[in-house]
Each structure stands twice: as C-alpha cells, then as structure tokens.
Amino acid sequence: MKRLFLMLALAGTLAAQTGSVLRFCLRADPKTFDPQLVEDDNSEAVRYLTGGVLLRVNRVSQQLAPELATSWKVDRQGRRITFHLRRGVTFSDGTPFSAADVAFTMTRLMDPKTHSATADPFRSSNEPPQVSVISPDTVSITFAAAVSGLDRLFDQVAILSAHSARKLSAVLGPFQVTDYKPGVELVLGRNPNYWKVDAKGRRLPYADQLVLQIQQNRDLELARFRRGEVDLINALDPEVFEALAHDAPASVTDAGASLESEMMWFNQAPGAPIPAYKKSWFQSQAFRRAVSEAMNRADIARIAFRGHAQPAEGPISPANRFWFNTALKPHPFDVVSASRRLQSDGFQKRGNRLYDRQGHPVEFSIMTNAGNRTRERIAAMIQQDLTAVGIQVNVVTLDFPSLIERMTQTFQYEACLLGLTNLDLDPSTQMNVWVSSAANHQWNPNQKTPATPWEAEIDRLMQRQAAEVRPEDRKRLFDHVQQIVWEQEPFIYIVNKNSLMAFSPQLLNTAPAAVAPQSYWNVEYLQRRTQMAGGR
Amino acid sequence: MTLRRAFAITVLTLVVLASVGAGFVPGFSYAEQHREFISSGPSAHFPLGTDDLGRDRLARLLSATRVSLLLAAAAGVAALILAVVAGGTAGYWGGWWDVLVTRAIDLLLSLPWLFLLLAARALLPLNVAPLTALVVTYALLAALGWAAPARVVRAGVRSFRESEFVLRARAEGATEFRILLRHVVPNLRPILLAQFWTSIPVFVLTEANLGFLGLSAGEPFPTWGSLLRELQNPLLVRPEAFATVGAIALSVLCFKLISPKGGLPV
Numbered sequence: 001m002k003r004l005f006l007m008l009a010l011a012g013t014l015a016a017q018t019g020s021v022l023r024f025c026l027r028a029d030p031k032t033f034d035p036q037l038v039e040d041d042n043s044e045a046v047r048y049l050t051g052g053v054l055l056r057v058n059r060v061s062q063q064l065a066p067e068l069a070t071s072w073k074v075d076r077q078g079r080r081i082t083f084h085l086r087r088g089v090t091f092s093d094g095t096p097f098s099a100a101d102v103a104f105t106m107t108r109l110m111d112p113k114t115h116s117a118t119a120d121p122f123r124s125s126n127e128p129p130q131v132s133v134i135s136p137d138t139v140s141i142t143f144a145a146a147v148s149g150l151d152r153l154f155d156q157v158a159i160l161s162a163h164s165a166r167k168l169s170a171v172l173g174p175f176q177v178t179d180y181k182p183g184v185e186l187v188l189g190r191n192p193n194y195w196k197v198d199a200k201g202r203r204l205p206y207a208d209q210l211v212l213q214i215q216q217n218r219d220l221e222l223a224r225f226r227r228g229e230v231d232l233i234n235a236l237d238p239e240v241f242e243a244l245a246h247d248a249p250a251s252v253t254d255a256g257a258s259l260e261s262e263m264m265w266f267n268q269a270p271g272a273p274i275p276a277y278k279k280s281w282f283q284s285q286a287f288r289r290a291v292s293e294a295m296n297r298a299d300i301a302r303i304a305f306r307g308h309a310q311p312a313e314g315p316i317s318p319a320n321r322f323w324f325n326t327a328l329k330p331h332p333f334d335v336v337s338a339s340r341r342l343q344s345d346g347f348q349k350r351g352n353r354l355y356d357r358q359g360h361p362v363e364f365s366i367m368t369n370a371g372n373r374t375r376e377r378i379a380a381m382i383q384q385d386l387t388a389v390g391i392q393v394n395v396v397t398l399d400f401p402s403l404i405e406r407m408t409q410t411f412q413y414e415a416c417l418l419g420l421t422n423l424d425l426d427p428s429t430q431m432n433v434w435v436s437s438a439a440n441h442q443w444n445p446n447q448k449t450p451a452t453p454w455e456a457e458i459d460r461l462m463q464r465q466a467a468e469v470r471p472e473d474r475k476r477l478f479d480h481v482q483q484i485v486w487e488q489e490p491f492i493y494i495v496n497k498n499s500l501m502a503f504s505p506q507l508l509n510t511a512p513a514a515v516a517p518q519s520y521w522n523v524e525y526l527q528r529r530t531q532m533a534g535g536r
Numbered sequence: 537m538t539l540r541r542a543f544a545i546t547v548l549t550l551v552v553l554a555s556v557g558a559g560f561v562p563g564f565s566y567a568e569q570h571r572e573f574i575s576s577g578p579s580a581h582f583p584l585g586t587d588d589l590g591r592d593r594l595a596r597l598l599s600a601t602r603v604s605l606l607l608a609a610a611a612g613v614a615a616l617i618l619a620v621v622a623g624g625t626a627g628y629w630g631g632w633w634d635v636l637v638t639r640a641i642d643l644l645l646s647l648p649w650l651f652l653l654l655a656a657r658a659l660l661p662l663n664v665a666p667l668t669a670l671v672v673t674y675a676l677l678a679a680l681g682w683a684a685p686a687r688v689v690r691a692g693v694r695s696f697r698e699s700e701f702v703l704r705a706r707a708e709g710a711t712e713f714r715i716l717l718r719h720v721v722p723n724l725r726p727i728l729l730a731q732f733w734t735s736i737p738v739f740v741l742t743e744a745n746l747g748f749l750g751l752s753a754g755e756p757f758p759t760w761g762s763l764l765r766e767l768q769n770p771l772l773v774r775p776e777a778f779a780t781v782g783a784i785a786l787s788v789l790c791f792k793l794i795s796p797k798g799g800l801p802v
Contacts (some may be wrong), residue, residue: 012652219769241587303574303589365662370750373765380589380755384569394663395755403656413662 020208022526024232024519025215025224029182034168035158036109036116039515047488048517049188049210051158052172052195054083054102055151059513059521062321062425064151068097068159068172068195078146078469081154085137089195091161091170099139103131106141118156121429122147124466148466148474149426174205174524186212188516196524206509206527207247225251231507231528234519236500237374238306250505254308255512256500257319261312262378264366264415266490268332268444270451272411276282277360282414286345288489292331293338294389295382302493304377312493314486319496319514320425323475325482331489334382335388340391354390363392368417370397378494379417407442416442419497423516427465427478434462434481454488504528544793548605551787555602558595566591566599567756578776585776587766596758597779603753604760604786605672608739612676612732615739616685619731620721623686627693628716637686644683650745652680657751666757670743673752677739685731692727696720726796733795737788744784760784762796 012427030043036050038044054069066072069083089097109119110128122129127144134140147153164170169177174196175188188210196204213230215221222240224230226247236244236252244252264283267274281287297311310318311330318324339349346357354362366382368375376397383393398406405411422430433437436455450456458481465477485491501519503510509525512518520526558564558587560791570590584593616783626637656676660669696702697720705715746752747761748768763780767773 243769278715299571362714363663367662371588372750373768376750377589381569383755384567394665396662396669397750397754398658399654399751 001277020206020528021211022207022209022523022528023211023213024230024234025213025221026186027216029214030186030272033177035160036114036118039117039298045212045517046177046186046188047156047158048173048521049175049523050171050173050177052089052097052189053155053157053159054085057152057155057156057515059515060511060520060526062515064155068153069154072151074150074469076337078148078150079144080140080142081150082134082138082140085139086195087137087173090193091164091172092176092191092193093161093164093166093170094193095161095164095170097159097161097172098136099133100136100162101159102139102141105157105160106131108160109157121149121153121426124148146467148428148468148470160233175210178209183214185214188212192521194524198525202287205524207523210523225502225504228504228506231504231526232510232519233502234517236502238304238308238498238500239373241308241502242243242306242498244502245438248505252500252502253510253512254310255499255501255514255518257310257317257496258514258518259317259425259516260419260497261315261317261321262309262375262415262417262494263312264382264418264494264498265443265490266364266415267411267413270444270449271412272413274412274414275360277358278364278414280409281356281362281364284345285488286341287347287438288492289331290338290345290389291386291391292489292492293334293341294391295331295385295492295494296333297494298333299329299385300378300381302380304374305497309495310498312496314482314493315430315491316427316482317422317496319499320422322471323425323427323478325479325486327479328482328486329488338389349390352387352390353392361392362390363394364414365394365396366415366417367396367398367403368412369403375417375419377414383466409437420491425515427462427474427481431462431466434458434485452488454484458484540793542792547786548790549796551601551783551790552605555598555605558598564592564595566596566758568592575774577774585774585780587777591756593776593779594626596763597783599683600758600760600780601783601787603670603757604740604743605736607670607744608736611678611681611739612735614675615735616682616728616732618678618682619685619689620724620728622682623689624693624716624721624724626686627690628697628712628720630694634690636647637690641683641687645687647680648743651681653677653742653746654751657746666669666753666755670753670757670759670799673743673746674739677742681739685728685735688727688731689724692724694719696723724785730796733791737791740784740788 021101026042026045028042030046031039031040032043033046035047038047053067055064055072056067058065070086071084072081074081083102085102086097091097108114109116110122122143124143124145124147124244130142158166159172159249161170171191174191174194176187178189179187190205190208194204198204220339221230221233222424225233241252241254266288268279268282272279301307301309301311313328313330314325315326342354347362348355356362366379368379379395383395386393407416407507432440435441436450436459439445441447443450450459461477461481467472468474468477499514499518501512503519506529508527508529509522511522513521568591570586573582573586573588574590575588576582582592582594584597586595587593622637626634653676657673660672702715702719705719732761743752743759744761744764747759748764749763752759752761760780760783766777
C-alpha cells in the first residue's frame, strides 16, 4: 500500500513537471542570441522571451508599462530620458542589476562598431548619447538631438550585464537559454531570479520551460498542434484557421485587425525599363484612384481571407490605436466613379477595352510572390474587377528572390502586390518608406529631390513629426501624411488582415493581441491546465 | 494492336475530344468568378463544384486538360525533332561533332530541370498573356528535354551506320545526307515513337510540378499543375478537387499503355 502511494505521488510529480513545459514553433533558427544584433523574427522571439527591458509596450492596451524602470521622464526637448530603476533585481546568474548595466547596454548599443539595427531609431544625430549614472538606481541618457517616441524605443532594448562573467547569457527576462540543437529545438528554462510576481505574490513565469521547435513547414506545425504537441500557433492563414475552427472551435482566436496589410503599387521610377506611356498612366493620380475604386475590397476580404480581413482605410491599420487616422474611410467600390475618373484623364473605352489618349490598350502586369495562395487569389480578383473598366491585367507569380531583384535592382515590373508588416506602432520607424530619398519608397525609390509636390509635402511632414516631442503634435502631422497617401494612393491599400492564432484548450491566461508577439506577449502568465492542477 | 493499347487510345481520344469540345460551349468559362458560390459542392450548374474563387471546377479541369495534353504533345514533337537532328547527326558522322553532342547531352541530363526552368521563367518579360507564358514553359521543356531521346537516337543511328542497306545505298552513290534522311531515320521509327509516347508524361508531370509551385501560367489560366494547388491544404480539400489527380493519373497511365515499350521513362 505504501509503495502504491509512493508510485502515485511520483506519477503526480511527473504530470506536474510535464505540464510546466510550453511548446511552440519558430519558423527557422535564430540568427543570433545577441539581443543588440537582432534583425530576424526568430531572434526577436528569443530576445522577447529572455530579455529584460526598462519599459514594455503592453500588446493589448498599447500603452507603455514600467518593467525594470519603476518610473521614467522624458525632457521637453525629447533629448533626455531619466529612469528610476527597480531595486533588488538580479540577473539570471545572480549578478545584481544596477544603473551601470543600463549605461553599459546603451553604450554598447550605440557604438557604431556594434552595427545594431535596434540602435537605428535612436540615431537622431551622429553624436553618441551621453549616459550618466546618477545613482545605482537612477540613470539618464542624453541624445544630441530629439528622438521621436524616445521612451517607446526602450521596449526593444534588452538590458545586458556589465559585470557578469556569463556575459550575454545572464538575462533579466522570464526565461534563459538552456539548450539549443540547431535545426531541431531551442529550450528556454525558467529564470530563477526573475523579479516579477503575479497579483497573489507568486513568482513568475508560471511555466518552467519553453521548448521552441524549429519548424519551417507550417503543415507540420499544424499537425503537431492538432496532436497536442504544440501549445500555440502565433499566426495562422485564414484557410487553416477555418479548418481548425471547424474541427475545434475553442482552439482558434480571431483577435481582429492586425498591423499587417496587403497593398499594390505601380512602378513610377523614372529609370524603370517600361514604356513611357505606361509610366504616364502610373504617375497619374486619376488612374491610380480609378484602379483603387474598381477593386472590390469587401469581396477580397470575404473571399481571399474568408472574412478574416477588413477593407483597408490607409497606411495605418485601425489596430494601431493611437496613430490610426479615424477620419479616413476605405475607398468605395464604385465602377462608375472609376470609369469617370479614367474618362476625365483622357482614357476611352471602346467595346470592352480601355485605351489611353495615344490609342494604347490599357494593360499591365501585377507581379507577386509564388506560393502565397491568398495573394494569388487577391491578384485574380483584381484581374476580374478591372475588366469592368476595360483594363486587362496579367498576373505573374515569381519566386521571391526574383521578385525582390525586380523590385529593388532592375525595376523591371509594372505593378506589384505584396504585404506590409508594421512591427512597430510608431510611424518614425516608417521613415524609410515615406521619405522620397529612401530606398524603401517603393513606387519611386532613392529620389534626389521629391518628384512631386505631394511627396515633398510628405517629406516635410515626416521630418517635422520626427522632430516633435509631444505625441499629439506628432499625431496631427502624421494624420496629414496618411491623408495625402489616401488621396494620392502611391500604395493602394487593399485589406488589413486579422490577427489569427491558435491556442491549445489546455493553455490558461491567453490574451491575444494585434501586436507581435500576438499569442505569447504575456508569456510569464501562460500555463497549462495540468500544471495548475499540480500546483507550484 | 493489343486490347490495352486500344483501350488507352480510346480513353485518351475521348478525353481530348471532351476537353477540346468544352472550349466551344458558350458560357462555359474557366475564368468567371461566381463570388456567391465559392468552394461550393457539386450541383446541376457546377457538376464538380467551384473553387475558392467561385470558378467552375469542371470548366477549369477540361481547359487544363486541353492545354496540358496538347502542349505536352507539341513539346514532345519539338524535343524529338531536336533529338533526331542532334543525336542522328552525331551518331552518323561521329568525330568532334559526336563528342560535342554527347557532352551536351551529358550536361543537360545532369542539370536540375526544375531550377533551370525557375531561372528561365524569372527572366521572361512579365507582360505576357497566360497562354503565351505556358507555351514558353513547354518550349523550355522541349529545349531541355531533347537530351534523353537524343542519346537513344544516337545509339540507334550508330547501329545502322555500318548496316548492309546503308553500305548499299552508299555504293549506289547516295549522298550522306540522303542516306541519313531516307534510309536511317525511317528505320528509327519504332524508337522515335517510343520516345514520343514516353516524353509526354514527363512534360505533363514537370509542368504539374511548376504549376503546383505557382510558377506555370498566370491567373486565371488553368493548368493541371495550378489546379493541383487546391490540394495543398489537406484540411480543406473537397473530394471533387481530386478530379485533377484522377485526370493526370489516367492520362499518364494511358501514355504508358500506348508506349510500344510500355515503360515510363526514368
């Protein structure tokens, strides 16, 4: 009897241990474990799960919340930020955390030799910032010029230890790397010294271990989820979502509009090797607006995304609560208005075909990446929609490297259909898209001087908003940018995709969000039902 | 003719006739999107249901069958002409030309077709009609696919080169070109027929691979490969979508039965 009791107790312990492991997939191996060198999604996931930050953007409320800093203050010029740090915090290896660590982190981050992409948004001038350790728990960082959205940028800055012998392995986040088998899995163990506790005073995180399986094949990820071998899927395709919803409705969540959008643009680059008469179509606002109005966005959202998308209003998704311009509405589906715009621009419809002033039939190609079924469906729907105004569209799917080469090197394309993912809420991170001299100003990149008055105006507004400190002032300026983009449509925004994810019904405390990492942003609180039963 | 060959020829003929005939039925469109009937099951109006854009699956399947079979056959003929020219002349004349052709054959047989096709496809101008893109794809297949039959043709010609009927023709004063064209090539007929019937399934399956990857004809033009993409998500596949698999399997089987050697190419 005693032996039986002992065996039952052991079994209970094993069940509790098994329950404390959470599993999900990364698409590929992380390229780095150095939080300052992160440039890919998988490394970003590791940084998020292991790095301790001074401030964190709450992914649901989208408000800044204190983490390792208990309070902070940005001066009126937007150049200096002062942090008051949490006391009694230690790194995962037991090394105490202090202002010296923040100073070390910022100095290393801003050192040009580090080549950190994370540092780029901080670089408002060529001068390095001055980091002053005022006391062990107070630190001040002063930049030579104003940095827009300064405090929110610290969401990406994982604090490193200045003194730990374990260097980058000493972390302040909820988990630490304990094992890594390239191409197979990455195991993160619980940080025993993590400072955060829940409302009842229990130490976080609830889970003892995260097992991140390296899995590029999404079908296999799905199969594993269905077998219960994976606890969550961070981003689902609409059709997979529907299939899972049919089999296990409780396992899927549509968190509403995400920051991702699908868009199309015409190649307006003056040096592009396409006929001059086509360039003149693409440079015409009336032509772009007509194409936009001839697209049935509601159908695209309903059919291509199975209802898990919304017609896009403009460059910013409504998921971005603060920066979204609520005055903008989606362009209406109106074939009559589209035809009128084309007619006013010199186009004429003869029979079923549209012709320009010189008598050229209006025909162009849309290129998109092969293998993306949703995008191919969008292209096919646009193709049919535009026949109503007499425009013939050829849809071309290319492998991704070829597409990127045409888009960025040879400019041998007419129109392109792609998606845009805004990882950051702040528009300053989109400077490389909106400023006319930028390489990612995709419709006409690398301009020496703005090609059009409205692009010059966008340049001016973006520079001004970057120099402003008050969020309300920046918002007003960026609203104007959104208004211009809505009117001119250099990018024809089609839909905003919804944030779709799947959680195991065994998982507790899930809180889906629109901002990455959508499904595990509150990883400290995630736990399996069995773990809760076993108790901690 | 064996019963199996007769059966295969009958089935293929019926398939080709049905697919060609469907092109003349008014209102039977492979491109029209019936957006209120997406992914619907079989009905009187849509016997094989509709795809995820509400397009008639039967119309698409018949259209894809038409282009896949006709273009594969055309590519087979083109590849065979190239094979006869290259392999035949190399085998007959030998020398440096034979060495050159043999090396070219070895090179082409060792290259990964799919990647070559992907690269060639990426270099094409974008603004081409979907059918033109498909014709170009099959032309590329023919341009790459002559090597295997050329090797067989070369071996066949070499075996005839010193045969009695060739020696006799030469003794009677026939030119080398006339001997090759009038005496050697006609004797290659069984080899050429076998190569033709075996090359078609290869081209069909290669296009299916490209189409499955989304790299064949552009929307809305259907090919067997592009129709197979409906099967990519096993969770959502409707049984009617397997009709394409059936069409490909049936056709390949028929070609196998028709082939004089009765074997699929390696």
